Amino acid sequence: MIVVMQTGVAQAQIDHVVQLVRDAGLREHVIVGTERTVIAVVGDERKLELGALENAGGVDRVMPVLAPYKVASREVKREPSVIPLGNGTAVGGKRIGLIAGPCSVESRQQLIEIAHAVKEAGAIGLRGGAFKPRTNPYQFQGLGEKGLEMLAEAREATGLAVVTEVMGVDQVELVSRYADVLQIGTRNMHNFNLLVACGQTKRSVLLKRGWSATLDEFLLAAEYILNAGNPNVILCERGIRTHETYVRNTLPLAIIPAVKRESHLPILIDPSQGTGHAYMVPAMCRASIAAGADGLIVEVHADPEHALTDGAQSITPEVFAQTVRECARIAEAVGRTT
Amino acid sequence: MIVVMQTGVAQAQIDHVVQLVRDAGLREHVIVGTERTVIAVVGDERKLELGALENAGGVDRVMPVLAPYKVASREVKREPSVIPLGNGTAVGGKRIGLIAGPCSVESRQQLIEIAHAVKEAGAIGLRGGAFKPRTNPYQFQGLGEKGLEMLAEAREATGLAVVTEVMGVDQVELVSRYADVLQIGTRNMHNFNLLVACGQTKRSVLLKRGWSATLDEFLLAAEYILNAGNPNVILCERGIRTHETYVRNTLPLAIIPAVKRESHLPILIDPSQGTGHAYMVPAMCRASIAAGADGLIVEVHADPEHALTDGAQSITPEVFAQTVRECARIAEAVGRTT
């Protein structure tokens, strides 16, 4: 941690900050510059409430030096983690992991049909929401446990791993019974109780980045799960809120090399949520693979015009199959397979 | 709902959209413009999944006409709602409601001391976190039920209404036993199960806006609570994520006139979270009152340098008392009282 003092700071103010640092069990180096004095703090600053020091007299600002997460960090584990999906496949290795399916489970027939189609096209996982977080209370909220049963049935039929969202601590046990991978949605990335509860299961966890989370916050959310004892976390970028209006979310693909540098965890991209428009999805699938993503999670619907949720961003099984073929060529170009 | 068709659209495509509209139980007006054809849809569009139409051939985009919320809307209830805090005071009337206290409950003595100080200064509610949502798993997570007991004790001692956060559905029953007002934090604004659970209690609810929520989403979150049977919702703006770095969050005070125009619910401002820096808090308290806010919720700590959470943005009881005096003059200038 670096404490930058204001110009014209008094010696007593410097001494006071030094005392606060020592009280916290850390050591300090006071460096008198030509314009400013800075105090470099040595020791593990993670448990400190950094901000508190800002309120000490004469302090201009406080800058952290250490990344706030630890177990999620590449410093702690240098080789990339390979996370099992539960059906014998995995994400994080040479093979690009493709997960696809409808936004919501709408009916048994719909689901089985799409499951076969995406499996055929090359998917290893089946996505589908049984519990749906809906901004609007008047819209379809999912089929609940009935939807989970249909997902399990689709797994039986296809061998695909089931990836589905868990919306609260009270659902973890139920969803874990049916799902191979627990999805934590963007609205719940900061739901720390849910992170811990998922961290106490044996299921792999797909953690979506919050709409406006920083990279540090994203990796700290993963840290909660890892710390609770579950090493199997898959990160997923699904777009952030910005001023842009031609997309529903802005998809920042530079997070792929950033995550690869900072963490050992694999990262998937969700180009459906990440753009909000079906016509953009194939291009962003290709771009994600080219940038080094470990996989994709894509919304596929046989009849998007009549989809109960997310119709605007769902692609048809035909478009998905074509997109996978394109992605296979890109994967090969970057030394991977699909 | 307005469906804008692409240029050069075929009649069959128009007919198809008309059919989809009628299938949904709505009526249409087709308007052929000089460059574009638009289809105006008449009827309650709230239950429709608007996006799905975007996937129909020849559609350029779909624009909603109706606000997505209803019960929270000023169209449904024209006079402003006055929400009781539970201790005989209320928010939403002529009197500005001041809620203050520490970010976290740290100890019995700390809390009682601050409670007396803020009561003395003019507060009607006491804030204080017993369960703390912390981005960093290595930092102080709150005292839990012990903290709730201390809050109840502070209410006994001062008569202040207790405002404290509930972080999950499983905590609603427990927190409701101690708190007068249930606070739903910014990270949980989209936690729809929690919204419904709080909507089923008898407690007033303080709903904080999500970091990157739109105004529509904010009012839809309130709608979830109202719809569940609880009419007592207080909105609270606490800053949004933007590119700005001299603040921890950007505090958009224009939301005050916007909420007053769209909804009957009262709105408080949290200038502590809303800026992240203690030195900005008094100015933003004054500005909020001047802009028409119904109250403030402010972090006050007797020793911010040693605060376990949010030290950087906590003001001392002395600064709080001085700020209240300034706000009283502003309130008078805009025809209100403190």
Next chain:
Amino acid sequence: MIVVMQTGVAQAQIDHVVQLVRDAGLREHVIVGTERTVIAVVGDERKLELGALENAGGVDRVMPVLAPYKVASREVKREPSVIPLGNGTAVGGKRIGLIAGPCSVESRQQLIEIAHAVKEAGAIGLRGGAFKPRTNPYQFQGLGEKGLEMLAEAREATGLAVVTEVMGVDQVELVSRYADVLQIGTRNMHNFNLLVACGQTKRSVLLKRGWSATLDEFLLAAEYILNAGNPNVILCERGIRTHETYVRNTLPLAIIPAVKRESHLPILIDPSQGTGHAYMVPAMCRASIAAGADGLIVEVHADPEHALTDGAQSITPEVFAQTVRECARIAEAVGRTT
């Protein structure tokens, strides 16, 4: 400047950075922490290209310590600057400076009428665009020099200082002949040649913050003008681009205490551009004064429905007069006058 090295950095990499620092004429302190080594650099870092060091082997990141501006800084001049408007009035002292007028000069009669009205209401400056930066090439672009003549005439008639925009280096001489205050618009805040050209005139300069400029960039733009020899710079906040849609721009009033802390220059608020909606303007005028703004610049039009530009955010002379009365009470409450 603080250079944070990666974990596991080699001694040769540290030596190399030290060499680079010394080559730049600066000195270093190497601090070996428990997890990271940091190199604190002593000396004036402003002329350094900080980023270049990031490319050196073993460097994780580089953090500046000094503010990048100097002359605009409160460290260099502690007392607030009072900037003359040219008609005997000034901005930055006890009196709140009110500048008002139409977005564009549309006709002689329109301008004179509004000028009298805003003068009557308490304005000291008249705003009005003769050269209009329009996003859309098909819309009204301003009356040009004819508009400047009308502004000068309105000054004759009312004694108001004329504040008008200069859009390029080639207009500086012409606009300076008519205007008392040169306005640099948000789209030109980063137009460094224009900043320098205005800095070489004798006119005061009203500098609007760029849509997405940081505070540092804003003060650096002021620094360009000050450095060119012109001490008379008035800062103006006019809203930033965010994800919010109920406003055209998000108006971040916390910039007022931030500017007061970092700089001696006065700051005005533009609540018209800063919100985009006439109905929000009075509330944000009051809030700005309450937060400590040195003045306001407001769009006023006698017939907003027919305004050639910015009709949606223009208030009528009657609303303006009422708003000034409210602001006078707020000003008094914070120890100032209008």
Next chain:
Amino acid sequence: MIVVMQTGVAQAQIDHVVQLVRDAGLREHVIVGTERTVIAVVGDERKLELGALENAGGVDRVMPVLAPYKVASREVKREPSVIPLGNGTAVGGKRIGLIAGPCSVESRQQLIEIAHAVKEAGAIGLRGGAFKPRTNPYQFQGLGEKGLEMLAEAREATGLAVVTEVMGVDQVELVSRYADVLQIGTRNMHNFNLLVACGQTKRSVLLKRGWSATLDEFLLAAEYILNAGNPNVILCERGIRTHETYVRNTLPLAIIPAVKRESHLPILIDPSQGTGHAYMVPAMCRASIAAGADGLIVEVHADPEHALTDGAQSITPEVFAQTVRECARIAEAVGRTT
């Protein structure tokens, strides 16, 4: 244009809006819905100041139907434009256009060396700033005309097209004498006089998107150039300002399919400015090609640690050559060449 009226609107208010619409030479359809009345306006709305109608009594909001640009639109020209670079090569066809070079021209030797290297690697254009827009007045501002001479010399030596920035109307004539392609930087995207001045030259123009410009504003800026008589505009995305901190700018690659849908103009990506970190550049080059970009503009420097500008985001000639090889494979995978 769609005018949405408030609930409970009076007939006289509807009649008034109808009159305003007719006065503007347009026609209206009044549609009475179950909750709202909307007025659909037929005719070319581009010359209207839409906002003004918002101020009419009873109006809730106004929504445009037509895209505000015309000549830049794919509706007007369906086949993609191929823009000549001036040295026999072009951008917008099957071949990916690679433009590379130093951020700033620093010396004759530096430039020639890099020019040969990037040509060798496959570039068709040489970038290099002679006039540099610098946020900080204390930093290197470019070599000016001397830099232009060096660029011309490098063209002689290599056959590369010279792409360099023009910062103001007064530089257009000078820069046009040396450059093949005039670059308009992100800070000048809204500098309408400069857009027009470049539109009046015979040079192709590389137009960078503003930091916080919308897609509509970006295409309207292109429209200014096209309207002035110059059909040769190349769009360039270089990242936007968001809350993200692990990058200097967020690079939104979904703009590629969006531009392809809305406009016939080609689009390049600048992954150097678009991320701010050299280590991310190769991944984002590959992703851009995979997403359908027509080319790249990349900062390449032989000694980034000592670069006078943008060292942190410059890659070495070796990394560039390797990146081009990777991009060639991606290009092939999407049916293009490098």
